[in-house]
Every structure is written in C-alpha cells, then in structure tokens.
Amino acid sequence: MRFLIFGDVIGKPGRKALRYFLAGYRDLVDVVLVNVENSAGGFGITKKVYEELQGMGVDIMTSGNHIWDKKEVYQFIDTSPNLLRPANYPEGVPGRGYGIFEKKGIRFAVINLMGRSLLDSNLENPFLVFDRLYQEVSKETPIVVVDFHAETTSEKWAFGIYVDGRASLVYGTHTHVPTADQIILKKGTAYTSDVGMTGCWYSAIGMKPQQAIDRFTKGIPQKYEVEEKEDLVVNALLVEVEESTGRAKSIERLQQYITREELLGA
Structure with missing residues (x-):
C-alpha cells in the first residue's frame, strides 16, 4: 500500500500547490493524507476548505493545535470521520483522534497525536x-499510520523509537x-521528524516574513497573515507499506518548487 503524506498546508497558496502536485501523483498512490490545521x-x-480538499482526492485529514481556530469546525468535525484531531485531547472534546479506514479492500488505521514539549502540557501523554x-x-489491521504533531525533534524521535515495530509509519x-x-x-517503522509545509517558500513558515521579523526584533505581538505573493513549495513523503505485516518497505522525501506562472498555466 502506497501512502502520499503532506504536512501542514498553509492557506490558499498551499491548497493551490497541493492541487497542482496531486494532479501528477494522485493516481500513483493508494491513500493521500494531509495535515489541514493551517489550511x-x-x-x-x-467546511468549504474541507470540501475543497476532499474534491482534490485527499482521503484523510489530520491536524494539531490550530484545529479549533475556525469556530465553525465544531459544526462539522463530529460528522466528518476522515477529519482527525489529536487523540490525546481529554475525553469529551469534539471529533475523533483516530480511525480505521479502507481503500481497495485493505484496512488501515490512522492515529493523530500531539506532543507536549513546548506545546500543551495539559494533554494526555501521547x-x-x-x-x-x-x-x-x-486487532483490525497491521497497518498503523501516526501523524505526530509536535515541536521538538527529541520528543518526535523518542516517540518513533518507542513505537518502532508497532506503527507502520x-x-x-x-x-x-x-x-x-x-x-x-530497526523494527520496520518508517519515520521522519517533519514532513515540512506546503505553501509559499519565501516566507516565515508560510506567513508574511516582515511580521515575524518585527516580532523577533521589537518584541511586539503580531497578527500573522499568509504569504500569497511568492512562489510555492510542496513537501511530501511517499511511503510503501507491506499490507500483510504492516512493515514499511520504503520511504522517500519529495519536494517540488512551483512558480506562480506554472500555476496559472496549469
């Protein structure tokens, strides 16, 4: 089973780049997963963006600490089984943190978790x-995929080794x-610390850079806005998993830069 994985997709530029990239890849893979908390x-x-992403061929949407930033998410997260929020939120929080899915007759699990180092220490231990x-x-499938939404590479690496041989990815x-x-x-789990974003590359992790620079140089809180005028980058992972054992067979990092002119001509 071949999984195409995207990390944080940033605003409208990220969605445009994702659509452009999927046009060449969607038919080559079985499952597309996208982290949508910045989309x-x-x-x-x-809901409009959720439906747009579904229309592109995105199968599973994961998230993180920004999942609640648009309040309308409360209106549809409970009725959207392919939209996940971190599973280590306390009991009673809307939505779900994991699911069993099926494509082409093959069942697989996706678990969304959030780290606690430099994030929210009130969450349950991931x-x-x-x-x-x-x-x-x-009990349902040997294929277990985990989006570990976390700040520090030390926590991510420790988690990867902790679940090695149990998680597929x-x-x-x-x-x-x-x-x-x-x-x-060593035990068959594919791993990477961060997939990277999809959005404008000449930016402060997808946002207008001057706002971040002002915060760092002046210490004044800023309202961040998505950078939309620069060329784009897509970062993704292509992972193949053995269906009978759940062990990873290969993992490849994909990166593509896309000019605004290329998008207009697509």
Missing part, C-alpha cells in the same frame, strides 16, 4: 495514548520545516 487562512479549517489505541486498532508535523532524516527504523 484556511493559515489557521484552522472551514506515548501512553498510543499504547491504548494500538491495542484496539491492531510515524511522520512529524507542526514545525513546517522538512527534515532530512527519513528512515526505516
């Missing part, structure tokens, strides 16, 4: 939540910067 105006997701969920989903999201550490770990 609507850079913060959160709306390591222990994985243990609990793995006991459940492993662990990929990091949240920092928007792709890491060059894609690897198959």
Whole structure:
C-alpha cells in the first residue's frame, strides 16, 4: 500500500500547490493524507476548505493545535470521520483522534497525536495514548499510520523509537520545516521528524516574513497573515507499506518548487 503524506498546508497558496502536485501523483498512490490545521487562512479549517480538499482526492485529514481556530469546525468535525484531531485531547472534546479506514479492500488505521514539549502540557501523554489505541486498532489491521504533531525533534524521535515495530509509519508535523532524516527504523517503522509545509517558500513558515521579523526584533505581538505573493513549495513523503505485516518497505522525501506562472498555466 502506497501512502502520499503532506504536512501542514498553509492557506490558499498551499491548497493551490497541493492541487497542482496531486494532479501528477494522485493516481500513483493508494491513500493521500494531509495535515489541514493551517489550511484556511493559515489557521484552522472551514467546511468549504474541507470540501475543497476532499474534491482534490485527499482521503484523510489530520491536524494539531490550530484545529479549533475556525469556530465553525465544531459544526462539522463530529460528522466528518476522515477529519482527525489529536487523540490525546481529554475525553469529551469534539471529533475523533483516530480511525480505521479502507481503500481497495485493505484496512488501515490512522492515529493523530500531539506532543507536549513546548506545546500543551495539559494533554494526555501521547506515548501512553498510543499504547491504548494500538491495542484496539491492531486487532483490525497491521497497518498503523501516526501523524505526530509536535515541536521538538527529541520528543518526535523518542516517540518513533518507542513505537518502532508497532506503527507502520510515524511522520512529524507542526514545525513546517522538512527534515532530512527519513528512515526505516530497526523494527520496520518508517519515520521522519517533519514532513515540512506546503505553501509559499519565501516566507516565515508560510506567513508574511516582515511580521515575524518585527516580532523577533521589537518584541511586539503580531497578527500573522499568509504569504500569497511568492512562489510555492510542496513537501511530501511517499511511503510503501507491506499490507500483510504492516512493515514499511520504503520511504522517500519529495519536494517540488512551483512558480506562480506554472500555476496559472496549469
């Protein structure tokens, strides 16, 4: 089974780049997963954007700490089984943090978790939540995919080793910067610390850079806005998993720069 994975997609530019990239890849893979927590105006997701992404051929949408930024998400997250929020939010929070899905007769699990280092220490421990969920989903399928939305590479790496041999794939999201550490770990789990963002590359992780510069140089809080006038970059992972065992067979980092002219001509 071939998975095409995208990290944080940033606003309208990210969605345009995603559509452009999927035109050449969608028919070559079985499952497309996208982290959508920044997909609507850079913060959160709306029903309109959710439907747009579905129309592109996105199968599963994961998220992180920005999932609640657009309040309308409360109106449709409970009725959208392919839209996940981190599973280690407390009981009673809307939505779901994992699911069992099926494509071409093959079942697979996707678990969305959020790290606690430099993020929200009030969340449940993601390591222990994985243990609990793995006991459940492993009864249904050996293929277990995890979006680990976290700030620090130390927490991500520790988690990857912790679940090695149980998860088929662990990929990091949240920092928007792709890491060059894609690897198959000793017990068969494919891993990378961060897939990287899809959006305008000449930016401050997808946002207008001057706003970030002003915050760093002047210490004044800023309202961040999505950068929309620059050329684009797509960062993704292509992972193949053995269907009978759930072990990863290969992992490849994909990156494509796209000019605004290319998008207009598409």
